[in-house]
Amino acid sequence: xxxxxxxxxxxxxxxxxxxxxxxxxxxxxxxxxxxxxxxxxxxxxxxxxxxxxxxxxxxxxxxxxxxxxxxxxxxxxxxxxxxxxxxxxxxxxxxxxxxxxxxxxxxxxxxxxxxxxxxxxxxxx
Amino acid sequence: xxxxxxxxxxxxxxxxxxxxxxxxxxxxxxxxxxxxxxxxxxxxxxxxxxxxxxxxxxxxxxxxxxxxxxxxxxxxxxxxxxxxxxxxxxxxxxxxxxxxxxxxxxxxxxxxxxxxxxxxxxxxxxxxxxxxxxxxxxxxxxxxxxxxxxxxxxxxxxxxxxxx
Numbered sequence: 001x002x003x004x005x006x007x008x009x010x011x012x013x014x015x016x017x018x019x020x021x022x023x024x025x026x027x028x029x030x031x032x033x034x035x036x037x038x039x040x041x042x043x044x045x046x047x048x049x050x051x052x053x054x055x056x057x058x059x060x061x062x063x064x065x066x067x068x069x070x071x072x073x074x075x076x077x078x079x080x081x082x083x084x085x086x087x088x089x090x091x092x093x094x095x096x097x098x099x100x101x102x103x104x105x106x107x108x109x110x111x112x113x114x115x116x117x118x119x120x121x122x123x124x125x
Numbered sequence: 126x127x128x129x130x131x132x133x134x135x136x137x138x139x140x141x142x143x144x145x146x147x148x149x150x151x152x153x154x155x156x157x158x159x160x161x162x163x164x165x166x167x168x169x170x171x172x173x174x175x176x177x178x179x180x181x182x183x184x185x186x187x188x189x190x191x192x193x194x195x196x197x198x199x200x201x202x203x204x205x206x207x208x209x210x211x212x213x214x215x216x217x218x219x220x221x222x223x224x225x226x227x228x229x230x231x232x233x234x235x236x237x238x239x240x241x242x243x244x245x246x247x248x249x250x251x252x253x254x255x256x257x258x259x260x261x262x263x264x265x266x267x268x269x270x271x272x273x274x275x276x277x278x279x280x281x282x283x284x285x286x287x288x289x
Contacts, residue, residue: 003177004229005280009232014235025266101256105249110256
């Protein structure tokens, strides 16, 4: 038997998901000020913290032989280069506000901005 | 269709599993979104069809095939596929059992996409920690368009798939 396309229950499901996303958005990101440090973390290793006020470019050795270039400039940080296949991390672009993060799944590398509002990070770290 | 493992059900399940792998591969050719793990999930259409028109074991077999296929993209991709796939299957099965015809294709698609994203997020959070908090709202939000697209696709293709 063929299913209906859209019924009242569907509208309730969509509305509930949108509400959950909105609540999550407010809780996780609500007006975070600019961060002060970038935390570069390779899975299984100790995180390294860089000051966002010091422009620099660092090379990060990720898992499975992947290599990433992290650039800090004008109080922002981004993954500028990566040898991973999809380069989702590079497409994430510049990060400046506390809580923002770029994640590279294949290389196990995350770059996260902290120091602006540590409220979220303090709870979840 | 009967729950009994007939040659027909076996063949249909195998065809759907092959279709799921092909759709996964085709979708991988699209440019990635700047959100780790975010995809349209077109392969989920086959799981939805199996769940609503074949049987839940068929849907489970297709999910298992997808998870194994993800091994080609690395251990982490496989783990994330497993987290998303299993949670998505469970959520859609429960929604289908509880709501039956009261839930349309789009609702089922959104439930599946949401559970898939939550499952993937949990695996990613276990691996990457705090950095994933930033992506939680986007992944919830993206479940809506992804679910609408997969639900529409199911609606359009199910008359043809039913002729298998």
